[in-house]
Amino acid sequence: MKPAKKRGHSTPGPRAMKKMTEEVVLMEPELSASEDEDDGDAERKHQRLLDAISALGGSKRKKKSERTEASLQVSEFGISAEGVREKVCLSDLIKPIKKEKALKKMKSQLGIIKPKKSLELPMNKAEEQKILRQAAYQKSSQEVSRWKKVVTENRKAEQLVFPLNEQPLRPAPIEENLTAWKARTPLEMEIFSMLHKHKQPIVAPVLTPMEKASIKAMSLEEAKRRRIELQRARILQSYYQVKARRERKIKSKSYRKVKKKGRMKQSLKIFEELRKTNPEAALEELEKLEKDRIQERMSLKHQKTGKWAKSRAIMAKYDDEARKAMQEQLQKHKELTTKIAVVTEEKEEEEREEEEEQQEIIPDFVNDAQMSLEGANPWMTGKLRSDAKDAGTAEEAQGQVEAAAKSNEPEKEESEEEAESEEETSLREFQDRRRLRKQLGVEESLTPDSGSAAGVAAQDHAREVSQFNRMFQKMLEENKKEQKLQKKLNATAAVEEKEKKKAEVEEQKRSQEEEEDEEEDPLIIEGMDRTRTMEDLETLRTRETLEELMTPQKPPDKTPQQKPPDKTPQQKKKKAQIISAKDVLAAKAPRVHAPLLPTMMDTEEEEADEKKQKMIIKEAFAGDDVIGDFLKEKRKAIEDAKPKDICLALPGWGSWGGTNLPISAKKKRRFTLKAPPPPPRKDDKLPNVIISENRNKAFAAHQPYVPVKFQKRCENFLRTPIGSTWNPERAVQQLTAPKVVTKTGHIIEPITDDFLQKSEVQGADPTKVLEKELQQLEEKIKRETQTKDPRPQEKNKGHKKSTKSKHNNKKK
Amino acid sequence: MDKTGKFVRKPRMNAKRRNKWDPQKKFISGKRDPFPGDSSLHKNRIEKYERARKSQLNRKPFVKSKSSLHQSEVKRQTVITQAAKHDLLLPEESGFLKGDEGEDTCTITQQDIAEVVDITSASKHFNLVLKQFGPYRTNYSRNGRYLLLGGQRGHIAAIDWYTKKLHCEINVMETINDVRWLHSHTMFAVAQKKWLYIYDNLGVELHCIKQFNDVLRMEFLPYHFLLATCSSTGFLQYLDVSVGKEISATCVRAGRLNVMCQNPHNAIIHLGHSNGTVSLWSPTVKEPLVKMICHNGAVRALSVDRSGMYMATSGTDKKMTIYDLRTYKPLSSCYLPLGAGTLCHSQTGLLAAGVGNIVQVYKDAHVTAPRSPYMCLSVTPPIHGLQFCPYEDVLGVGHGGGFTSMIVPGAGEANFDGLESNPYETKKQQREWEVKALLEKIQPELITLDPTQLVEIDTATVEQKRNESLEQMGIDPTKKTPFVPRNKTKGGNSTGNVLKRKKIVAEVEKREEIKKSIAGREEKSVEEKVTEGHRSALDRFKK
Structure with missing residues (x-):
């Protein structure tokens, strides 16, 4: 096929043509067999041709021959595995010999033969090294991370004393010294030997060693029981966990609904209970419920507006269930939105x-x-x-x-x-x-049912009450009238009117007072006792005369008072003219009485009464208004401290050129950068004080500078001095203790593994401790059982189990 | 515990110790600790030793520094409690004079007291009749043992008044305005008619400081070794007596300065002016820290109590007013028959006022306006100097007829710190103290209204600081000088060439800047990568 593939795209050459014809010839018998069907035959032929041509196009796939008809001649190349698997399996070949008993042996041998996989290539060297490196890293990092805790602890430690694991020397407590006491005289020896023989306590509250041992020891049964308990607890815990996990994953809406309902009920129940026991908490709970109500009122969740609700509404005519569902929903809305009536105690009563x-x-x-x-x-x-x-x-x-x-x-x-x-x-x-x-x-x-005194009193009281009410109302009305009048008074400037009205007011007042007096009389409870007896008055008079004698100068009766300062500067400016000594200077100044009075000696301290003295002072300071000057100064200081506006306007561009020409106001306004408003001053509310707001540069040079982040921390740190001038001696020692102390003449050796174990024991968390205990118990039980019936195999098994359990524990 | 009870338990130092000495542990003998745990302390006592309040942390500390911070905090707390516990060791208690029923304490005369009390106490009341060179200014040394008298007509005397031993007595033959002990009893300063002089305890003139002329009043700031003077020329000057240098001279611009006192709490100098104002000064600040108007006439006398909270002023309007220096508001005010010419606070807060020829001592003047004095004494007018003796129930009065030592029960601090100021110190102790005090000398720049400010961190911005330094030095050290191309010949200086060269330099600079920024960015990204290492699955939802 290779050459064909090579020539894929060129026109088929003579050899290829020949092969094609061969193929066509190969298919001849089939063709001949189905000669009778004319049109189908033609189609098939066409198809074949197409296939052949497409095969020339380089398609690798070898056409699977299909046996459409039963025939005797089956080509050995035509065997196929029914299209399920591409390859022919050995089992497929063996199938026919299954029934023959003679070939049984061979069959079994063939069964053993398994398709051998080809050996994989040896790994790339770099890859291999990488894996090795990773493994080594993991191992070493595990090893190192064991030390992590120790290292952090040592770093955290306030002070490290090297060598590390040496116990500090300290005087032994007196008790220990006493216990170390030994018998010397023969009598003592005898007594103590007796005591020792019978294992009796030598010092009062100490138990005998036997007792101690018995207390310490845990019986096998107990150990077993304890183990069972622990196991049970663990199992229960796991059950619970599983259950919780399962419940958490439930997606059913109805389940959630039911759950929610239950929760609501529960909360209501709790609320009811709380109401009885702890009203404050109940109030809080109530607020929560109220919040729910509010939310419900806000939302359209349970109303007719939703998609579902609308559809239900349509269905409601025909469907009972839909109607019911709708009603239920509305009911729910109602339930949620109804206010929960809080019954206070009074109401309840x-x-x-x-x-x-x-x-x-x-x-x-x-x-x-x-x-x-x-x-x-x-x-x-x-x-x-x-x-x-x-x-x-x-x-x-x-x-x-x-x-x-x-x-x-x-x-x-x-x-x-x-x-x-x-x-x-x-x-x-x-x-x-x-x-x-x-x-x-x-x-x-x-x-009153009868003429009893109590009845009369009650009547009187009732009358009084009504009277009082009437009077109170009257007073209220009058008050209103007065207010109105005063408003009017303020509005009108004319003096005459004022006087008139004043007269009116006075008249009214007088009449009111009279009325009030009349009415008040029955209400006054106290008797007509004299507040001041004649004797008192007499003493007063004498005292007054004494005072007069002692202090010839009378103080001016004006009582200057500090007025609250104004907030806005404008107001302040206005006020500034009005502010007088009374506002700025200190308040009431009572006169001091002393048995010894200064005899006047100096010319400036002549005998003169206060007024005269004042006049003299006034004359002397006629020119200067001390307070006015001070206020002016303060205003100036405030102005100076304010950040100034910056005017960046330049002459030219849009204005006339030339010398001595002012820049237009518009331009100035446009190009001024407005300064931010100044921070509030410390003396804003103190009219009599100017506090400088300038930064003390010389001082700031001495202040530490740290980033804002650490500012508070640093301040806290600097808060206490560490010198011996300010602290007791021991405190200084503590404060200045070095971080690391080394003892002279001691070898500091590298840290050892037992230190690690110690730290592990110290910083174990409770669950791990529990596990450890369990393990120990198991081991103990094992030991006990071994001693009773030692069997090596059992031991092995047990050991395996324990390791397994350990492993599991770790996983958890 | 603080919320409910008054007692605060001292925090534990470390867990190890606690385990060893467990209070609940039963000893072998069956003995049990009857008072387990640490001894409790009253909250007020602890507060006394808290120099500055702990400020709340504005953010959580890092996990790493958390434990160390906690440790240091615990340490600090233990230190404070330890100091507070030492209060138990103070042996003496203070008290006041109490009259019989219906008897006013101010009617009790010095003779009455002297008759009743023990001989040593009685010997504290004495009169020095010095009519020739009167009126006298007085000054006690810091430990209260030595007395300095300076008569207006030139008479100076230094006395150990416990033993009544005269150290020196001279006449400088010119007007003396004020006298003052320096840091120890071996030196004192005298403000004479023209210059300021310094003498030793034998009357030998050590210095004549001509920079300080026409001095009227002096104050010595013991922890700063500063002698503050105010003069009739209107200058407030500071002299560092440890190095003999003038620290600062400020023109107050308020005329003649003859009223001055120091705030012992923060070493601020208070000056009283003729226009009724009082100004507060620090040596390094050229303007008054605070200026307040106190009287409707000239200020005649000033005094600040030991805690630095209350200032007493008296003016020509015959009023005596107590001001709260924390709020700068008047607390109480009263009319004195002639107005007080001199004022002085004692260590326990008693206030003495020289009124005409009467010395009046007031108790609790800052609480309510006093109706009548606690004690009274009539002397020969005028009263020129008034000072309570430290650690003694004695008020020294310098007047026209000499000097009177007046017994005022409850005036002095009952317990003295032997290492700080010891009336009974030996020569060696004195020398030791002097060295230590010099080592612990506080710089004059540290004088501020709030002495705890030193603990605070400077919050000024970098920009602000740069501006300040610019103001101070006149140049900006961070600013780069512009590149000026070198002079070249043969057309090298043509405009185009110069521009080109400038451009090259600018480009180089720019390139470097970019390189730097890129390097910075890379570093950042590396850091980010490192931090990304421990991302948990839920971190993807962060942002």
Whole structure:
């Protein structure tokens, strides 16, 4: 085929032509056999021709010969494996000899023969090395990573003392010294030998070695039991894990729904419980529920707007289930959106009281009905609350209640009332009656049944209360009036008007006061005791005279007070003119009294009263307004500290040229860079202080500089000084302890494996400890069983098992 | 524990130790530790030793540094608690004078007290009658043992007032404005009519410093070894006495400066001016750190208490006002009959005021405006110098008639630190202390309003700092000088050629820059690759 392939694209040569003809001839018998079918024959021929030609085109595939008809002559090359497998198997060839017994031996031999795979090429050297390298790296990295923990620990350690595993010397505690005491005298020796013989404790609370051993030892049974326990725990854990994993993977919607429902119920139950036990937590829980409600209200999840809901709505006419589903959904929405009524304690009490009362007078069913009525939202039910109506009806019945309530009652309600069903009206009547009875009861309790003192007092009290209420209202009104008046006063500038109104106000006030006095009298509880007795007054007078004697100069009665500073600078500027010594300088200054008074000596400290002194000072400082100057200075300091605007405007371009020409304001405005607003000053709220905001450069040179990231940390670090000047001696030693200490004359040897083991034991996590314990127990059990019945094979097995289990554990 | 109880348990140092000395461990003898754990301390006590408050970390520390940070924090806490525990060792307690029922303490005279108290205490009240050269300025040395008297008419005397031993007595034959001990009792400065002089304790003139002229008042800052002076010419000057150099001279521009005091907490100098303002100064800042208006007339006297929280001022308006120096707001104010001419705070916070010829001592003046003084004493006017003696219940009064040592119970700190300022120190100790103090000398630049500021990190931006250095030096060190092509002949200097050469240099520079940036980028990418190594499956959702 190769040459044919080579000449694939050229025109077929003479040899090729010959082969083609041969092929055609080969197919002759088949052709001849099917000569009778004319048209089909022609087709086939054509097909063959096509195939032959396509075969010339270099297609590798060898045409599989098909036996369409039974014939005696079967070419040995025509055997095929039915198109399932390309190759012919040995078994296919053996099939026919299956039945012959003589060839049995050969058959078995043939069965052994297996198709031998060809040997693979030896690996590329580089590849091989790579794999070796990888393996070596893995191994060594494993080896090294074992040390990781030790290394990090050593790095973290505050102080390392080399050689590492040497125990520090310290004085032995006195107890140890005592135990080391030995008997010397023969008597002592005898006693101690006796004690030792019987294994008795020598020092008081110490157990005998036997006891100790017995306590320490764990019996085989116990060990077994413990092992079982541990195993069980592990199994349970794995079960639980599997279960959780399975549950987590469930995608069923209905399952999730059910689960969610359950969770909701659970949470409600918990809430109920919490409400009783821990109201605060319950409130929190309630908030959560409230949030859910809000979310539900916001969403359209359970409403009629969804795709599904719409389809259901259409189906609802014909399908009962659809209707039900729809209803369910709506119900759910309702459930979720209904408010959860929090019953506070007071309410609860009230309810309880009501219930009690009802129990006394009214049958149960009324209560039920009332509950249902009260519970529903009146806006939702389209009916008014019974209270308002109640007021009206009560009035009708009794005609005693205040007139104010009447106005509240809208007339609409009555018309609606009529529409109500008979049952409801009857129920309401019941309720109303109940309420009335209540009111009556209250009033009865208020009204005195007999002329008892308590009754009178109660009456008085009631009157007082009403009086008080009236008065309070009056006062409120008056207050309003006053406010209005004052507003007016402020508005009008004319003095006369002011005076007039003042007079009016005063009159009013007077009248008010009179009224108030009249009214207040019964309210005042305290008696008419003198607050100051005559004696007191006398003493006061004497004290005053003394004071006068002691301090001839009276202080000016003005009490300067620090006013709150203004926020905006504009206001400040305005205020600046008004600010006086009172604002800036310190507050009240009481006079100091001393038994010894200075006798005036200097000329400047002459005997003169305060006013005179003040006058002198004023004269002396007539020119300078000290405070004004200070405020000016402050303003200037603030201005100086502010960042300035930068004007980048240049002459030319769009303006007249020439000397002494000002740049236009427009241009200036356009090219000025506005400075950012200054940071708030420290003295913003202190009118009497100027605090310099400039950076102290000289000081900053001494400050450490670290990136902002580490700033706080560094500050914390610098917080405490480490010198002996500021700290106790031991603290200094601790603070300045070196990181590494080496002992002179000691050989520092490289770290050994046992150090590694030690660290492993120290830093083991609890699960691993458990595993280890389990292993140890297993080993122990093994040992026990061995001692009882030593069998080498068993031992081997056991060992294998244990290693296996270890392996498993590691995996976990 | 802090939230609920008042007591804070000291944190453990390290776990190993704890395991060894387990308090719950039963000893072999059956003995049990009756007070297991570390001794508890009152929170206030610990707070006293916290120099600056711990600031909250703004971000989580790296995992690597977490443990070390924690360790250091624990260490610091233990140090503080250790220091607080040492408070137990302080032997003395302070107290105040209490009158009988109905008796005002200010009516109790010095004679009454002297009669009652023990002989040594009684000997603390004495009078030095020096009528000839009066009125006297006084100054106690830092340990309270030595007294310096300077009469206005030239009389100087240095006394060990415990033993009443006179060290020296001279007359400088000119006006003396102020006297002040320097860091030890072996040297003192005297502000005389024209110059500032320094004498040793035997009265030998050591220096005459002509840079400091017309000095009116002086203050010595012991930790900085600075002598601050203010003069009638309106200058505030600082002299470093350890090296004898003038640190700074600032023109205050507020006329004659005759009112001055120091804040012992932060070594800031307070100056009182004739326009009723008080200004606060640091030697390296050329403007007042704070300026506040305190009186409606000239300021006559100033004093700041030891904690640096309260400042007392008195002015010609006869008021005495206490200001809170943390908020700069007045706390209390009172009228004194003639106004205080001198003011002085004691170590325990008592305030002495010289009013005319009366010395009045006030207690708790910063809490409420005082109604009546705690103690009173009448002396020969005028009162010129007033100072409480450190570590003693004594107030030294320099007046026209000489000097009076007045007993004021509860004025002095009850416990002195023997290594810091020891009244009973020997010569050797004194020398030792001097060396140590010099080694621990604080630089004058570190004088700021808030002494804990040194712990804080400078937050100024790089740009700000560059601007500052530019301002200071006048040139920008980071700026490159522009390339100027070399002069060439034979047409090499033609405009085109010059441009070409310039361009070449510019290109070279540009290329280098690009190379650098590429290298940087590569490094970054390598780093990123390294970090990508431990990406977990969930990291792909990050971003």
